[in-house]
Amino acid sequence: MLVHRSTTPAARRRHLAPAAALLAALALLLALPGAAGAADSSAFPERGTARMGQGVIAHDGQGGSGGSTGTAAVQTEGVDVSGHQGDVAWPALWSSGVRWAYVKATEGTYYKNTYFTQQYTGSYDVGMIRGTYHFATPDTTSGAAQANHFVDNGGGWSRDGRTLPGVLDIEWNPYGAQCYGKTQAGMVAWIRDFVNTYKARTGRDPVIYTATSWWKDCTGNNAGFGATNPLWVARYNTTVGELPAGWGYYTMWQYTSSGPTVGDHNHFNGAPDRVVALANG
Secondary structure, eight states: OOOOOOOOHHHHHHHHHHHHHHHHHHHHHHHSTTOTTOOOGGGSOOTTOOOTTTTHHHHHOOOOSSOOOSSSOOOEEEEEEOGGGOSOOHHHHHHTTOOEEEEEEEETTTEEOTTHHHHHHHHHHTTOEEEEEEEOOTTTSOHHHHHHHHHHTTOOOOSSSSBOOOEEEOOOOTTSOTTTTOOHHHHHHHHHHHHHHHHHHHSSOOEEEEOHHHHHHHHSSOOSSTTTSOEEEEOOSSSOOOOOTTOSSOSEEEEESOOSSSSOEEEESSOHHHHHHHHHO
16 A cells, blocks of 8 residues: 655755755846846947947047158048937137038948037038048948948038048947957958948049058958048057058048047048049049
8 A cells, every 4th residue: 555755844945955056146146247148238339329430449549649751741630420429519620621521321220320410510611621421330231222222311522622521431330249250351352342332322432441450350450441431540649550451541530439529530641632533523
């Protein structure tokens, strides 16, 4: 005859103890910063908030201030702005000697700058030569799709002497892996897709904004764009330093993110008439 024996409370506790210990250890693991499987949405900024030069200090650091070229070449001061700055005091910038500006128009295929009208029209109204830039996110859509989004939302060009060609801002990914999960060959193909589409739409080769270290890491220091696309190089120091392969000189140099009135200040490699020449193509 089988006899049923009730499990005592102590026995039940001994039976459940290993499972309880395992659950406690798992909870502790998931609470650790960067733990596998733990999703920390606060680690990255909100989509659409990226701006030109956002990753420069974190990845390349910064040196002295002033942006001296070390040569006697005339430089023309410019700024770049995005929704991050909000409404910009364009008369103050003009009075300080700024003569050209670039305004963020778009990002990916999902964002348009909500301050675009004030920034783009305001710079024009005080007399500046101005243009627009697109912050690239090669992990979201194709280069062609993003070029079309850019042109359709402020990235166009006209030969009026006051409109600069559009800029492809291709740099560190603020939302994840710095090369957007692409191989070097894949990144080069993506950039080529963008610049070819932009030229087909506007008749102009876009300017490429980048940093030398990012270009080396993410394109393998590809030299295939220097003959067609003007270079806007990012380096926050007293000298411009090494340029990416394929370019013998820079057209523009972003030398600081802590300038007066608007943080991002730039040198154009030439006198104001050369800025006009770039605008006219």
